[in-house]
Amino acid sequence: DIQMTQSPSSLSASVGDRVTITCRASQTINRNLNWYHQRPGKAPKLLIFAASILQSGVPSRFSGSGSGTDFTLTISCLQPEDFATYYCQQSYNNPWTFGQGTKVEIK
Amino acid sequence: ELQLVESGGGLVQPGESLRLSCAGSGFTLSRHWMSWVRQTPGKGLEWVANTNQDESQKYYVDSVKGRFTISRDNARNSLYLQMNSLKAEDTAVYYCAKHGSYSFDHWGQGTLVTVSS
Numbered sequence: 001d002i003q004m005t006q007s008p009s010s011l012s013a014s015v016g017d018r019v020t021i022t023c024r025a026s027q028t029i030n031r032n033l034n035w036y037h038q039r040p041g042k043a044p045k046l047l048i049f050a051a052s053i054l055q056s057g058v059p060s061r062f063s064g065s066g067s068g069t070d071f072t073l074t075i076s077c078l079q080p081e082d083f084a085t086y087y088c089q090q091s092y093n094n095p096w097t098f099g100q101g102t103k104v105e106i107k
Numbered sequence: 108e109l110q111l112v113e114s115g116g117g118l119v120q121p122g123e124s125l126r127l128s129c130a131g132s133g134f135t136l137s138r139h140w141m142s143w144v145r146q147t148p149g150k151g152l153e154w155v156a157n158t159n160q161d162e163s164q165k166y167y168v169d170s171v172k173g174r175f176t177i178s179r180d181n182a183r184n185s186l187y188l189q190m191n192s193l194k195a196e197d198t199a200v201y202y203c204a205k206h207g208s209y210s211f212d213h214w215g216q217g218t219l220v221t222v223s224s
Contacts, residue, residue, distance in 0.1 A: 043214035
């Protein structure tokens with residue numbers, strides 16, 4: 001199975017900050033990488049698919065980049081509703097696997 | 108508006124069975140691959156099973172093979188997960204998820220399954 005490793009596991013930031021989360025795959029996954037966020041008590045929500053394509057309705061302050069094994073999610077100007085846990089997920093090979101999550105907390 | 112609503116979770120003892128249901132609305136479930144994904148505090152998010160549009164393809168994570176069965180009733184716009192021989196490690200919130208663009212593009216709200224004596 002492909003292992004997905006996110007860093008950091010958690011971070012503290014302020015409204016308006018630029019935030020970057022990284023995700024590394026244990027083998028190449030081309031651009032088959034998706035990003036989700038999850039607010040407490042809610043289901044995960046797709047933000048970005050295919051490494052860099054913004055899901056419909058997702059604000060443009062979210063962006064994704066990378067290919068192969070290394071990927072990045074950037075939030076350009078953190079908003080109050082962005083405090084959540086973020087997950088990467090590969091869809092290159094079965095079983096589809098997730099990173100362990102990055103919790104973005106209020107500083 | 109596209110919605111997925113899970114039901115059927117609850118508290119069961121080890122070795123017992125449970126059937127989860129997921130009702131779709133606002134879209135035609137028969138046109139899409141569908142999955143079950145579970146979440147625990149310890150292991151995070153884990154894909155469990157998926158099926159294609161006509162059930163000719165079904166895949167499972169190794170830990171549930173032979174115990175769980177995914178199925179669908181396209182006429183009812185519904186997805187199911189039959190879970191047999193449940194173990195404590197199956198305790199989780201179970202989500203149904205619609206596939207789109209090689210991702211899970213819509214999720215239900217989840218249903219909690221607790222396996223404990």
